[in-house]
Amino acid sequence: MRDTPGNAYCSLMSRFQVPRSRLTEAQTRLYPRRRIGPQAVQGAAGKGWIVALLSFILLGGLTQTAASQPLDGQISSLSGWFHTIWGDRPPQVNEPESSATQVRYGLVDHNGEWTDLAMDETTQRLSGGLLALNRRPVVLEGTWQRLFATSDPSREGGQPGFRVGAIRRLSKFSTQADESAVLEEAAVSGSQRWATILCRFADSTGITPHPKTWFETLMLGGTYPGMEHYWQELSYGQINLGGSLVVGWYNLPQPRSYYIYDRDGNGSVELDHGRAARDCTTVANDDLYFPDLIGVNLVFNQNLDCCAWGGSLTLTLDGQTKSYNVTWLPPWGYENHGVIGHEMGHGFGLPHSSGPYSATYDSRWDVMSDVWDNCWPEHPEYGCIGVHTIAYHKDFLGWVPSVRRYVALPGSNTTIELERLGQPSTTGYLMAKIPLGGSATQFYTVEARQKVGYDGPLPDSAVVIHFVDTTRWDRDAQVVDTDNNGNPNDAGAMWLPGDTFADTANGITVSVLSTTTSGFLVAINYGGSNLQHTLSVTKSGNGTVRTDLPGIDCGPDCEEHYESGTVVNLTAVADTGWLFAGWGGEADCTDGHVTMTRDLTCTAIFTSGPDLTGQFTSLSTTISKGQERVNFGLTVQNLGNQTAVGRFRVAFYLSADSGLDGTDRLLTTQTVRSRSLAPGRGTSLSGRIMLPSPGEGQYLLAVIDSSNLVIESDEGNNLAAASIPSASRRRIGRGATDLALRSPLRQLTSKSGAR
Numbered sequence: 235m236r237d238t239p240g241n242a243y244c245s246l247m248s249r250f251q252v253p254r255s256r257l258t259e260a261q262t263r264l265y266p267r268r269r270i271g272p273q274a275v276q277g278a279a280g281k282g283w284i285v286a287l288l289s290f291i292l293l294g295g296l297t298q299t300a301a302s303q304p305l306d307g308q309i310s311s312l313s314g315w316f317h318t319i320w321g322d323r324p325p326q327v328n329e330p331e332s333s334a335t336q337v338r339y340g341l342v343d344h345n346g347e348w349t350d351l352a353m354d355e356t357t358q359r360l361s362g363g364l365l366a367l368n369r370r371p372v373v374l375e376g377t378w379q380r381l382f383a384t385s386d387p388s389r390e391g392g393q394p395g396f397r398v399g400a401i402r403r404l405s406k407f408s409t410q411a412d413e414s415a416v417l418e419e420a421a422v423s424g425s426q427r428w429a430t431i432l433c434r435f436a437d438s439t440g441i442t443p444h445p446k447t448w449f450e451t452l453m454l455g456g457t458y459p460g461m462e463h464y465w466q467e468l469s470y471g472q473i474n475l476g477g478s479l480v481v482g483w484y485n486l487p488q489p490r491s492y493y494i495y496d497r498d499g500n501g502s503v504e505l506d507h508g509r510a511a512r513d514c515t516t517v518a519n520d521d522l523y524f525p526d527l528i529g530v531n532l533v534f535n536q537n538l539d540c541c542a543w544g545g546s547l548t549l550t551l552d553g554q555t556k557s558y559n560v561t562w563l564p565p566w567g568y569e570n571h572g573v574i575g576h577e578m579g580h581g582f583g584l585p586h587s588s589g590p591y592s593a594t595y596d597s598r599w600d601v602m603s604d605v606w607d608n609c610w611p612e613h614p615e616y617g618c619i620g621v622h623t624i625a626y627h628k629d630f631l632g633w634v635p636s637v638r639r640y641v642a643l644p645g646s647n648t649t650i651e652l653e654r655l656g657q658p659s660t661t662g663y664l665m666a667k668i669p670l671g672g673s674a675t676q677f678y679t680v681e682a683r684q685k686v687g688y689d690g691p692l693p694d695s696a697v698v699i700h701f702v703d704t705t706r707w708d709r710d711a712q713v714v715d716t717d718n719n720g721n722p723n724d725a726g727a728m729w730l731p732g733d734t735f736a737d738t739a740n741g742i743t744v745s746v747l748s749t750t751t752s753g754f755l756v757a758i759n760y761g762g763s764n765l766q767h768t769l770s771v772t773k774s775g776n777g778t779v780r781t782d783l784p785g786i787d788c789g790p791d792c793e794e795h796y797e798s799g800t801v802v803n804l805t806a807v808a809d810t811g812w813l814f815a816g817w818g819g820e821a822d823c824t825d826g827h828v829t830m831t832r833d834l835t836c837t838a839i840f841t842s843g844p845d846l847t848g849q850f851t852s853l854s855t856t857i858s859k860g861q862e863r864v865n866f867g868l869t870v871q872n873l874g875n876q877t878a879v880g881r882f883r884v885a886f887y888l889s890a891d892s893g894l895d896g897t898d899r900l901l902t903t904q905t906v907r908s909r910s911l912a913p914g915r916g917t918s919l920s921g922r923i924m925l926p927s928p929g930e931g932q933y934l935l936a937v938i939d940s941s942n943l944v945i946e947s948d949e950g951n952n953l954a955a956a957s958i959p960s961a962s963r964r965r966i967g968r969g970a971t972d973l974a975l976r977s978p979l980r981q982l983t984s985k986s987g988a989r
Contacts, residue, residue, distance in 0.1 A: 432482025775840025
C-alpha cells in the first residue's frame, strides 16, 4: 500500500478502534454497522485539511468511530465528513408538517460508515453554520443514543445515532466563520458531469413512468427548458452539464420496502438514502465510470417517503472514494422541472431561502424556496419550471465576479446600476452586499429581478433585499418584507423607484431611484455624508435651458451641484428662428432626464430651422346645382433660416371662428409637391372645396404641414384663416373688381396645379 496521508491517517486511527468483538451483544444489536464505502479518507488524500486532521490527532484529539460505540449517554468523539441531505415535500400533503423541510445530517467516517446525527441550531451556529460544515472534515463530541425514538413503549424504536454537543471543524481556515474561504471551497465552475440513473424497485419492474429519451431531453437539453440550458443561464455560462448522461432503466435487487421502511420506530416510513444510493449506483456500474462524475440523480419509478431529496454522500465507486452531489427523485419530483433544479441546487450545496417567517417554501424569488406558486403557465411535458436562485446563492457558488459585486463599506454613499439576475447585460453590478458592523456572517444583499428568461413567472419586476445570517441551520437568506403580513412576494417585499429601505439602527438606506433597460438605479448609503455632483450645461446655437429643480437657468447660470441620486429634468427652449434638435454630451443626457451619480455635462443642440406659414390670397363662393362651393387661393412661405425638405400637407377645415379646435370639420387636404422650399421662398395652392352647409358667417381654415412632417423652428404659426363670403357675390381681395382679379387667380391656379 502506498504511504499516502490518507493511509497514514487510517493506520493511525486503527490504533484507537475498539474491536467489534469486544462490544457487548446488546451494543452490537443496538449499533449495527451501515457501510457506505471503505476507506473514505483516501479520496481526500493530499487535501490541506488532512494535515490539520493529523495534527489534531497527534496533539491528543482521540476520536472513536462507529465501530466503537459506547453505551447510551456516555460522552464520545467521532471524526469524519459531515453531510447534509434536504428533503422537500410535494404541495398539499395532508400532514400538519407538510410545509416544513426535512433535513438529515450524517457523518461518514474513515471506514466509510454513515452515522445519523442530531443537533440543535445553537450547536450549528457556534460552529459557523450549516454551510461551513457541509462536506467538510469535522470532529464531533456528543453521546450515542436512539434518535427519533417513538413514544409508544410497545414499539422497539429509535434509530441508533449520535447527538452532537460540540463540533470542531478541521480545515485550513479558522473555526470562526471565514466566509471568503468557505466561498472559495464552495465555488462551482466548468463542466459538471451528472449521471441520471433510472431505477425500478424489484417488486414494480413493470412500471416505467417515462422512457429514457424523455429524461434525455429534460436532463441534457441545451434549449429551454433543458437542465443544461437552465444551469447555463443561472450561472451566466460559468458551468455546463457537458458529458452528462442518462442510463437505465435498471431493476434494483430489492423491493421498495427494503429501501423505504420505518427506520426510527415512529410508525412512518423513511428512505434509507445509503441503501438506495448504493444499489442504484451498483446496477449502473457497467455503464458508468463514477470518478468522472460530480453528481448522480437517482430516479425511481415509484414514490419514496415524504419527499424528494438532495444533498451529498461520500461513496466508494470504481475503487475511488469521493463526495458526490446526489438527488433522490420520485415521479412527482422529476415530472416538475423546478423540483429537479431545487434538488440539484441542494446537491451543489445550496440551502433553502424564504421569507422572514416560519415557512420554508414561501418565497417565489428563489428556486430554492417556492417552486409551486410560480407554476404558471405549466409546461405540458415538464410541469413547473424553476426560476433563478437568489444573488446570495449565486455568489456562494462563485458565479458573481468580484467586479460585479458591490460591497458597501461603513461611511460610503454610492449610486450603482444594478443589473437583473436573469439575462443581465455585460456591465453593471449583479448584486450589492452590505455587511453589518463588519460581520462576515450577517449582511444584506440587494438584487434586481425582472420577468425575463426563467424569471418570467416571478411576482413582478422589482429590487429585492435579503437579510442573510450564514450561521442559521437553514434558510440563511430571508426576504426583507416590511408589511410583515406573511407574504414575501407582495408589495411589501418589492422595492420600486421612489421606495427607500432604512435600517436606522445600522445607519443603512437603500433607495431605488429609477429603472434602467435591464435593471434599476439604486443608491446605497451606509452612514456616509450626502455626496454632491456637478451638473453642467453647454449650448450649441441659440436657446435657453432650465431645470425643474432650482439651480440652472442657462442663459446666464449653467452649472449647479446636486446630491447624489437626485433626478434632474432639463428643458430646452429655442429662440425665435431656431429649433431645438436634441441633447448631446454624455449618454445619460439623451432624454433630458439625468440622475446625479457623478459629475455630468449635457449639451443642448439648437439649429436654425424652416418656418412654414400660410396666407389666403383669394376666397369666393359659387352655387352650382344647389351645391355651394368655396374657391380659394393660398400662399405657403418658408420664413425660417433653413430649407424645408420633403413634401407636406395642408388641411382645410370649416369652422365657426378663426381658431382651430375639436369641433371644426375637416373638408379636404392638399399636398405641397415641392421637394424643398428654400428660406424666403413660397409656393401657391388654389382649388375648389364643396361645403357641407352654407358658408356665410363661417371660416375656412388652412393648417400648414398638418401631419408635422417638417420640423420647424416655430410650430405655432401654421394656421391661416379667412371668413367665407355669401354666395351672391364674389370677394377677391380688398378694393378690387372681379374682372381685375380673375387673371391673377388663373395664374395662381396654373402655377399650383389646383385640383
